[in-house]
Structures are given as C-alpha cells and as structure tokens.
Amino acid sequence: MLPEILSRDFYESVSATELAVKLLGKVLVTEIDNQLTSGRIVETEAYLQNDPAAHSYIGETARNKSTFGPAGHAYVYFTYGMHYCFNVVSQLPGEAILVRGLVPLTGIDVMQRRRQQSAIVNLCNGPAKLAQALGIDRRFDGLPLISSPIYLLDDGFQVGEIVTTTRIGISKGADAKLRYYLKHNKFVSRL
DNA sequence: CGCACGATGCGCT
DNA sequence: GCGCATCGTGCGA
Numbered sequence: 036m037l038p039e040i041l042s043r044d045f046y047e048s049v050s051a052t053e054l055a056v057k058l059l060g061k062v063l064v065t066e067i068d069n070q071l072t073s074g075r076i077v078e079t080e081a082y083l084q085n086d087p088a089a090h091s092y093i094g095e096t097a098r099n100k101s102t103f104g105p106a107g108h109a110y111v112y113f114t115y116g117m118h119y120c121f122n123v124v125s126q127l128p129g130e131a132i133l134v135r136g137l138v139p140l141t142g143i144d145v146m147q148r149r150r151q152q153s154a155i156v157n158l159c160n161g162p163a164k165l166a167q168a169l170g171i172d173r174r175f176d177g178l179p180l181i182s183s184p185i186y187l188l189d190d191g192f193q194v195g196e197i198v199t200t201t202r203i204g205i206s207k208g209a210d211a212k213l214r215y216y217l218k219h220n221k222f223v224s225r226l
Numbered sequence: 227c228g229c230a231c232g233a234t235g236c237g238c239t
Numbered sequence: 240g241c242g243c244a245t246c247g248t249g250c251g252a
Contacts, residue, residue, distance in 0.1 A: 080244070088244070098237060115245050116234030122244090133244055163245050204244055 036191035038062070040181060045189075046107035051125035055081040055132045055215050058123060058187075060194040063137060065169040066183040070145045072169045074137030074159050075192065078216040078223045080202045082122075084129050088208035091129030101177045102131045109185060111166070111176040118163035121171050123180065123187075135162045135203070135214075137169075138222045145170075161224040195219075 041061065049057060056079075064073040082089035082102075090099040090112065101110040102124055110122040110131045122131040137159035139146055146158045146168035159165040166172070171185070180186050196218040201209060203225055216223045 082244075090244075093238080096237075112244080113235070114243055116236075116243095118245050120244065135244085161245070202244070206243095 036189075038188040038190040041107075041187045041189055043107050043181075046123070046180075047126055049126070051081045051083055051127065051130040051132065052213065054123065054125050055079040055213070056197060058132060058134070059197060059215060059217060060192045062140065062188040062190055062192075063121075063134065063165075063169065063185075064141075064188060065171060065175075065185050067170045070142060070170070072142035072145050073140045073188075074165065074169070074222075075140060076134055076136070077138055077220045078134070078136030079214070080133040080135060081125075081213040081215075082131050082133065083213070084127055086208050086211070088202060088205040088211070089129060089131075091131075095129075099129070103128045104177060105179070107180050109171075109175050109178045109180060111171060111173060113173060114163075119166040119172050120162040121166050121169075121175070133162055134165065136160050136216065136220075136223045137165045138220070139168070156221055160222050164224075 058076050091102045095103050106126045108124045110124050122133050124131050139158050158168045198218050199212050200214045202214045
C-alpha cells in the first residue's frame with residue numbers, strides 16, 4: 036500500500052494501551068529545514084490516568100498541558116537537564132504514549148550528524164536518542180501529528196510478535212506492564 | 227561484559 | 240532543594 040498519514044480517527048478511537056500497541060510498526064517522520072528523517076516505531080510505553088508514573092498524575096501544569104489536549108498531538112518534555120522525549124497524546128485527559136525506539140529509515144546521515152554517532156544501532160534506541168536524531172525539541176510540544184514538520188505514516192508494515200513488560204526508568208507504578216516492543220528487534224532500547 | 231555515577235535544567239514541594 | 244519516563248563514560252572483573 037501507499038504510505039498514508041494517520042488520521043485523527045486512528046488516535047481517537049482506541050484506549051491508550053491499544054494505541055501503544057497500534058503505534059508499533061508505524062513510521063515517525065520529521066521535516067526540519069528541508070531535512071527529512073524517519074524511523075519505524077518498535078518500542079512504546081503507555082502512561083495512563085491515575086497512573087503514579089505519569090507526568091499528569093499531579094494534575095494539569097504548564098509542563099504536562101499537552102497530555103490534556105487533543106489526541107494525536109505531540110507531548111514533548113525536557114528531562115535530566117539535557118534530553119527531550121517524544122509522546123503521542125491519547126484520548127483520555129492526561130494519557131500519552133512514550134516512543135522509546137525506532138528503526139532508522141530515512142535521513143540516516145542527518146541523524147548521524149545530530150547524534151554525533153555513526154553506529155546506526157545507536158541512533159534511535161532510546162527515547163532521548165530518537166528525539167535528538169529526529170530533531171525533536173520543545174518547539175514540537177503540542178503540535179498535531181498530521182503534517183510537516185511532524186507526522187506518522189502507515190505504510191502497511193505488519194508487525195510480528197509483540198512483547199509486553201514493565202516500564203523503564205520509573206519507581207512509582209513500576210509493576211504495571213505497559214511497555215510494548217517488537218520481539219527480536221535490535222533497535223529496542225533495552226531487553 | 228556489568229554497574230556506578232556525573233552532567234545539567236527545570237518543575238514542583 | 241530534590242528528583243527526574245536519560246545517556247555516555249569510566250572503572251573493575
């Protein structure tokens with residue numbers, strides 16, 4: 036099939052956990068200063084309502100505002116004083132899907148330059164790495180994922196077996212199994 | 227290889 | 240002040 040930009044309905048018609056699974060295999064694209072970069076999503080995490088690990092758990096603030104906005108928009112946050120991470124906002128207020136791993140597809144030379152890293156396996160295997168590789172920063176927070184400079188594509192790719200585990204790098208809500216990744220994929224951030 | 231830790235900004239208590 | 244949905248390096252085995 037011809038690649039299609041995912042429509043509003045894709046994001047609105049499912050729960051956050053379903054969306055986290057449906058995003059696997061889709062292609063994340065950015066176009067910045069005429070530079071096209073893209074990668075296939077192989078790892079996601081769901082952050083839910085009443086979820087102590089979610090940024091929205093404390094209620095709406097300036098930082099997490101985008102997670103309370105429309106589904107299918109970006110939530111980009113800054114952390115550890117140097118890293119950005121990219122999420123897809125889901126339907127219910129405060130819910131979002133963190134994208135943690137991509138297979139680099141287009142613009143690998145651009146990603147290598149942005150990351151100061153030549154090994155392809157190290158370009159997008161982690162949430163802050165893929166944000167840097169695709170040039171995603173604070174300017175992308177709240178943008179709809181429907182057109183340049185950032186959007187998602189369905190190119191008909193069929194995912195194989197999906198593994199479900201606990202989420203990475205959190206202390207509260209650590210036993211919820213809300214992380215999803217494609218089995219045997221080397222661009223997953225951690226096994 | 228694995229583990230420990232420092233970098234570094236900012237939102238919240 | 241503290242702690243963070245991270246990453247890279249440096250050390251020891």
